Amino acid sequence: MKQNFLLFHTVVELSAIVIAFAVFIVTWNTRKIIDNNYLYFVGMAYIFIGTLDLLHTITYPGLHIIPGTIYYTNQFWIATRFLEASTFIMGFWFLKRKKVLNGDVTILSYCVVTILLTLAILYWKIFPVCYIEGVGQTHFKITAEYVIIAMLFFAGCLLYSSRNSFSASVFRFLMLSLFFAILSEFCFTLYVSIFSLPAEIGHYAKLISFFLIYKANVETGFTKPTELIFKDLKDNEEKYRTLTENLPELIFRFDRSFRCLYANYALEQFLSLKHGCYTGMKLSHLGFPSSFEHLLIKMLIAVKQTKVTQETNFDLNEGKYANSFSIQVIPEYGLEDHEGTYLVICYDITDLRITEHRLMELNNTKDKFFSIIAHDLRNPFTSLISFSELIYKNVNRLSPEKIESLAMRMNDSAKQAYILLENLLHWSKMQTGVLKPDLQELDVVELLNEIKHISSSTAVAKGIEIKIEELPSARIVADKQMMSTILRNIIANAIKFSYTNGSVVLSAYDRQDEVLFSVMDSGVGIEKKNMELLFKADSSFSTPGTQNETGTGLGLRLCREFVEISGGSIWLESEPGQGTTIYFTIPAQGVSFNKDISV
Incomplete structure (x- = not known):
């Protein structure tokens, strides 16, 4: 039974370590484009969390890699969980900062902390004893587990209050990861022997917690990059779209066939239909006054041929209209020329022209x-x-x-x-x-x-x-x-x-x-x-x-x-x-x- 548990523990811990290292590798290689400081900070810290977990694994009784009478594995467990919980909390401080996190400083800081914890346990032997053979867990160990649980619960509260900074799936993965981390810590407050059932359940919960971190940081980072890396970009796009919709100027976007791809709400004040009804319609079918329509077509053709922005002032006196416009037609080109679109902005300068005439x-x-x-x-x-x-x-x-x-x-x-x-x-x-x-x-x-x-x-x-x-x-x-x-x-x-x-x-x-x-x-x-x-x-x-x-x-x-x-x-x-x-x-x-x- 003891040998089976030893194998189980080794496999579970190595799996968690592999995930921790994978999280760091992905974070490090995407550091120039990742725009969420919380995920950036947590991802950078996981290589050191994985390193301490590796020391926890190789000092487990029965492997005889690092001999001694002190149960180093329990000490490394507490040190690692403290570092992990502290990371979850500190990450929210960096999340609120607009400035991009300095990855080099973060790695150096965690490297120093990891070395000091390792020396305190293996060399200086000043880290408090956590487990005594025949007695079980020490009061320090149990108290430390409850403190870690409180820290993880606090991190969950901070995560909930900052949920708007994450996509829905990432928020869900992180919240579940914290839940299973808390469950794992609670199990480790109950066991008497390190080979007991609560210890086994605690390791399962830890593995699930790490897997959910993997889902949030690795899999989501690869398979759903727009939800993770470009979430702020989406928010900015929505913000600027709202701004464009409420501008008093007439704003359109046409494709190369002069079909309307976009029109803002100002169009409703100018024409009869709802602005959303114009999407996909050709310019000649939008219902503009004929003189205005002919001018736009002429300018669009000129932009299409020259690829140079066209500008003009136009006095519209036709039917019910008596307006003066300053019109800009701006060419927009993608990676390939055939994907080009044309942005049309019409500024109403009627009052300005009246004042100018006066x-x-x-x-x-x-x-x-x-x-x-x-x-x-x-x-x-x-x-x-x-x-x-x-x-x-x-x-x-x-x-x-x-x-x-x-x-x-x-x-x-x-x-x-x-x-x-x-x-x-x-x-x-x-x-x-x-x-x-x-x-x-x-x-x-x-x-x-x-x-x-x-x-x-x-x-x-x-x-x-x-x-x-x-x-x-x-x-x-x-x-x-x-x-x-x-x-x-x-x-x-x-x-x-x-x-x-x-x-x-x-x-x-x-x-x-x-x-x-x-x-x-x-x-x-x-x-x-x-x-x-x-x-x-x-x-x-x-x-x-x-x-x-x-x-x-x-x-x-x-x-x-x-x-x-x-x-x-x-x-x-x-x-x-x-x-x-x-x-x-x-x-x-x-x-x-x-x-x-x-x-």
Whole structure:
């Protein structure tokens, strides 16, 4: 019986040792591609676990390979199981680390520990005695077995909490391996003789435990590498697929026959069917607008022929669609050319194109204004330079009356330049959003009288009378400087287009929650086709006055913007030869308004 058990023990242990060495060999040769630090660490440690198990085998009583009165085999058993349980626990610390495990350091560390344990048992003889002939297991041995069981149970808890780091089959194999290791240790707490039945059952459980480690580390590593080595890669693929599915851009993949291999969820917002219905359909059957479809086919053909990424911007205005896209068609090639696919990414740049178009309009308007102003500024400054030079060179020969006349004309030119520059300053502030209304209550009577006084000098010089009629009882809420600019520009226009000895009539009326202002002249009037051009921001329409006065047309456009910012509206009525009346409204006191003041 003793010889049979000896043979049984030797066969079981050598089988376990072979498995342990096989686990190490596979782990070592796959260390550059294995991406699970737990399996990497455990696999590296198993050559040393197998080495200690080999020493446990050859020191077994009856083999007489290493003689002695101490049962070294039990000491090696405890040392090996402690090392194995510690390995199962420490592996989870490396599992949480993103950095790849250093295999050389791991081997060196385990080599040192294995040598120290071997010396402690065989040479220094300081390892506690575990078995006494005729007595059985020592208290240290039994206590150590229970400690190892607790360690293995703790490793099982850690494995369960980290189950998402393993494929389902690997997790199952590792959990079962820990179960049979615990069963093995429990059996070895029960026997009295090392040749007893509990010892035999314990060896069976250990063999099963090692076999399950083999299933997890060796067989799974060879037969199911995608589940073990590339599990993280699969997780990343799923993560990036989810990201692609939820991107707002249209993303497609076509094969060489232009059949749809993939389309993301954004397609549902663009076409009518569910995005999954398009898989396997040809591009011409997907239901794209014809212009969009023709462009994609053209780009795919170009990529297929040149193997170079194609990019373009496309404005889709067809049927219910009004979109702008930035389209990329990217060639994708596998190991063989016939496996090539094409990735199509369509970025919706509709808002960007609208903003770009608006900026171009604003820039063109700005260029046009500056061009007009640069031209019109030359006139008053040319007059100032000419008249001042004439006075400077002929001051002793000119009569006082002539000097007075020249000075008056210089003054008119200076005023013209000043008004133009002031309007330009206000307009530029409007465009940048710097100019904001300082709202206050204003008395309409005082406001009109003040503007009449300011404009009287220009009117008197041309022989025109300014009258005020129909004053309201209500007060308005507005910015005083803006109101002065509005009225001053409108009155200046009325004087400009009025004939000598004519009149300009200022009026204001109460009208519900606002005050209606009007400035009426008896001048040349405006043709109907030109009336709409006066207030347009992109128009440079301007005509000379009754005495050939020039202008830029900027003043009335500035008036429109100031009136709208103040919460009102502006318009005009005119007939050629019968004069013009310009109307605008301003909110009355007690009325609030909310206007976007950015232009």
